[in-house]
Amino acid sequence: MKLETYKKFVFASLFILGLTFSCTDLEIEETDSLISEDTGDTGFSGVSNPSSALNDLYNKVGGDFATQESMYSLSEVTSDELLVPTRGTDWGDNGVWRQLHTHTWTPDHAFIKAAWNNLNQNIFRSSEIIETTSADASTVAQAKFLRAFNMFFVMDLFGSVPFRGVDEGPDVNPTVLTRLEAYSFIETDLTDAIAALPxxxxxxxxxxxxxxxxxxxxxxxxxxxGHVYKGTGTADNADMQNVIDLVDEISASGFAVQEGYFQIFEPTDDSETILFLRSDLGARIWNSLHYNQNSPDNAGGGWNGFSTLAEFYDLFEGDPNTNYVGDGQEERRGFVPDAATANSENLGIGYGFLIGLQYNEDGTPLTNRQDQPLVFQKEFPSLVGNGEAEGVRVIKYHPYDPTDEDDQVNSYRQHQIIFRYADAHLMKAEAMMRMGGNPTAMVNELRSLREDTPDLGSVDEQALLDERARELFIEFWRRNDLVRFGQFSAPWGLKEISGDDNVNLFPIPATALLSNPNLVQNPGY
Incomplete structure (x- = not known):
């Protein structure tokens, strides 16, 4: 299959639930995404249009991070931040969501395979652009960034990274980079890219x-x-100083923490967004909301799936059992519009964490499908056997779009933030702490810009991890944070398994092991 034809096939398939297509699992087939159409006796001659290939790659990466499976589920549903409870028969899906929450996944889990396939495919496509002699310096630099971006997540999620050169055909098994080798590869790509990027x-x-x-x-x-990826267990002061210096350089370019927390996630100018992806935001909006929570541009309503644990909700300031306007909650916990505050500008749909009775935009109380009041409840009886209303819901991107000239809503705008300055600010505070410094002032500097968020008297490791949770929920970093702080294998609500640090890495998909004998399964699988 020619590469351009293959691209059309991939883009058409990306939105299929589960992303279970296997054309990138390193099987030696002509549809393998890691095999160029130019491999063979003549060698690789480059992509025909590097700028177009780069644009396609940006779209592909955005699509990979848009779905609720793959990268999002591995980054968030495996953590204490999100769970997808089975409600009757809804969201049963043969247990794939429950396995993520309970850390009982196996090498044939569909979402693990999808993440592996997508990321590795993107690495190879980046290499094709980089190795095209007609590509200009800017295009090559962007492709190196995208290769580093995707390799970072393969290394983070799986440890080792398969790598196929653009001149290598199906008779060559991809080389496998160790985690340390991948670390160095990423570092080099990013350093090279910085020199040519704007x-x-x-x-x-x-x-x-x-x-x-x-x-x-x-x-x-x-x-x-670095101490996770290098296996040293202890942060290196030189690495931490690098973090501080890099964040200072980003700040010198004008990026800063700003007031108005939920406005940051609108497609408007702000001082925080460092990089957004071209990701359809439908899944970020609708997978948590109830079937009867809706907007004029979405005929189907919410999907009534994703929720948070009571213990995660309780990390935030405010009355633990309600989240209406004026309940003493900090800004980042958001609010539920009540009868008085529901209006066309919020569609009756709240921001942040939704608990208790929900309302329509005219202030009418909403009902569930049994015509009973729709009251989101904090606790779950278990991961199965739930009704429609169990679980506090989470929404950060809102269906109402104030930028629309016709005052309509736009649920699917292509603007998902992946790098944000508040994250960088907290990264610098953490680096200072790991070097023996006191991060309290920096953490309180951020908190002072979040309404109704009082200063902390002191900040230790747990307090800093909790602050990252409050600031960065559902932004793809919770699993990464828990691993770095040594808490990913700890128990939490409805997850009993604990203490097995093998879960800090996902298994290499079984199909990849079969097709590439250079790969070795991660311990514990």
């Missing part, structure tokens, strides 16, 4: 493509997790 400041027109600031952010994230 330096940008804040603004929606600047932060949808790779930039020096985006590369520096990812490089800081690499160094912050």
């Amino acid at each position: 330096s940008v400041g804040p603004g929606v027109e600047n932060v949808g493509l790779a930039s020096q600031e985006a590369a520096k952010f990812l490089l800081a994230k690499l160094y912050l997790n």
Whole structure:
């Protein structure tokens, strides 16, 4: 199959639930995404249109991070932040969601395989652009950033990274980089990219493509997790100083923490967004909301799936059993519009964490499908046997779009933030702490810009991890944080298994092991 034809097939398939297509699992077939159409006796001659290939790759990466499976489920549903309870027969899906929450996944889990396939395919496509002699310096630099971006997540999620050269045909088994080798590869790609990427400041027109600031952010994230990736167990002071220096350089470009928490997640200018992906936001909006919570542009209503644990909700300031306007909650916990505050500008749909009775935009109480009051409850009886209303719901991107000139809603705008300055700010505070410094002032500097969020008297490791939870929920970093702080294998609500640090890495998919004998399964699987 020719590469361009294959691309059309992939893009058409990305939105199929489960992303279970297996054309990138390193099986030696002509549909394998890691085999170029130019392999063979003549060698690789380059992609025909590097700029078009780069644009396609940006779209592909955005699509990979848009779905509720794959990257999102592995980053968030495996943590204490989100769970997908089975409600009657809804969201049963042969147990795939429950396995993620309870850390009982296996090497044939569909979402693990999808993440592996997508990320590795993106690495190879980046290499094709990089190795095309007609590609200009800017295109190559952006492709190096995207290769580093995808390799970072393979390394983070799976440890080792398969790598196929663009000249290698189906008779060559991909080389496998160790985690330390992948770390060095990523570091080199990002360092090379920074030299040729533009330096940008804040603004929606600047932060949808790779930039020096985006590369520096990812490089800081690499160094912050360096003791995990290198296997040393203890943060290196040189790495932590690199984090501090890189964050300072990003700040010098004009990025800063800003007031108005939920406005940051609108497609408007802000000082925080360093990089957003071209990701359809439908899954971020509707997978948590009830079937009867809706907007004019979405005929089907919510999907009534994703919820949070009571213990995660309780990390936030405010009355633990209610979240209406004026309940003493901190800004980041959001609010539920009541009869008085429900209106066309919020569609009756709240922000942040939704608990208790829900309302329509005209202030009418909503009902469930049995015509009973729709009251989201904090506790779950178990992962199965739930009704429609169990679980506090989580929404960060809102269906109401204040930028729409016709005052309509736009649930699917292509603007998902992946790198944000508040994250960088907390990364710097953590680096200071790991070098023996006191991060309290920096954490309180952030909190002072979040309404009704009092200063903390002191900040230790647990307090800093909790602050990252409150600031960065559902932004793809919770699993990464828990691993770095040594808490990913700890028990939490409806998850009994604990103490097995083998779960810090996902298993290499079984199909990949069969097709590439250079791969070795991770311990414990």
